[in-house]
Amino acid sequence: MRRLLGLTVLLVLPPMTLARVWTTVYHCDEKTLLAVVDPNHPTVYRDIMVGTRLVLVVSSDAAGHWMGSLRLPWDDDPYAALVGRGYSATLPGSTSKVQNYKDSCLPAAGKAARAYPYMGQDVVGLEFLSGPTAVAGDWFVFDYQAHRVGTCDVGLYDLYVSRYVPIQTFSFTHVPSRDFNGDTRVDFQDLALLASHWGLAGSPDPNDPNTAFDLDGDARIGCSDLALFSEYWLERQDSRPPGDDPNRLSPGL
Ligand SMILES: [Ca+2]
Ligand SMILES: [Ca+2]
Known part of the structure; x- marks a missing residue:
């Protein structure tokens, strides 16, 4: 009888689903998805030109507090940069010194959301956390800038799960620019x-x-x-400088 009750409870309960956080990669227009090389490997992307700016949007299908990170190995740092938006040395409504990329925190991430630079022993990048009032949706937006010909791997980490094993890894390959006159458009x-x-x-x-x-x-x-x-006819590069950000004084640093 007890076993029967247990089976009945399992059948009545709704199926459990795990919260999921993921990153989507866009061109600089923030609308066009960066094409993947092989649909079977959705995080290996089409080659991009040196000077290209990509937009990385971190989204969640859950609400509430969460803490994550986007990082690349130090060895890859000369090739690319992960850049936050709207650097501030203080939090809104506070005078205490706390680094924050305020424009990288989207409304769905909640009022207490924060993003800031991160430097580890072997990796460099950004950390970010959503607030307790966060709702499902797009939480953070960051820029990726390709600086040199070569390859660069970027990992998304759920810091509540592991600081060392990414939940998603992206591989970008940079090829020489076709924008010979430097006006950000190949034409x-x-x-x-x-x-x-x-x-x-x-x-x-x-x-x-x-x-x-x-x-x-x-x-x-x-x-x-x-x-x-x-192959890159009419593509845009749009590698805007990150603005007044003391954490990113010049490309490759
Ligand atoms: Ca040739
Ligand atoms: Ca051009």
């Missing part, structure tokens, strides 16, 4: 610059003005570079 002006260097020899010397146009590094500026250029 006809950049195509004209590429055409004006057509047929010239490339060079491994980063100070050689031709190097930027030899996109595949074969020491020749030609059709293969045009093909690589066209």
Whole structure:
């Protein structure tokens, strides 16, 4: 009889679901999702150009207090930066010195939400916590800036679960910029610059003005570079500086 009652209770109770926190990666317009390379590996993304700014939105399907972190290994730090928005040395309504990226904390994260820089022994990034009045939704928004050609892995951590094992890992690969004139958009002006260097020899010397146009590094500026250029046609980079943030004085620091 006792066993029967137990089975009855299990059948009547609603199915339990675990709260979930996750990060979504957008282009700088904050609307367009960054494409993934393989649908079977949803956190390995299409290559991005050096200078590209991505937007990382941390969301939750639960309410209440939570504490997490976005981090990258120190070895990857020269290649990219995780950047908060609206740096302040104090909290709202307080004069005590507490670092906070106030514009990175979205309304759904609650009034007491906070985000701040984090430096560990092997990792660097941001930590953040939602307040007790948090509701399900988008909680935090941060920027990712690609500084150098190479790869960078970013982990999302649930600090109530583990400070060492991420619950989500993103892998970004940075390729040379196609925005040759630096106006944040890949368009006809950049195509004209590429055409004006057509047929010239490339060079491994980063100070050689031709190097930027030899996109595949074969020491020749030609059709293969045009093909690589066209892959990013009309893309935007929009690598805005993070503003007055003493934690991020210059790229790669
Ligand atoms: Ca351009
Ligand atoms: Ca080439």
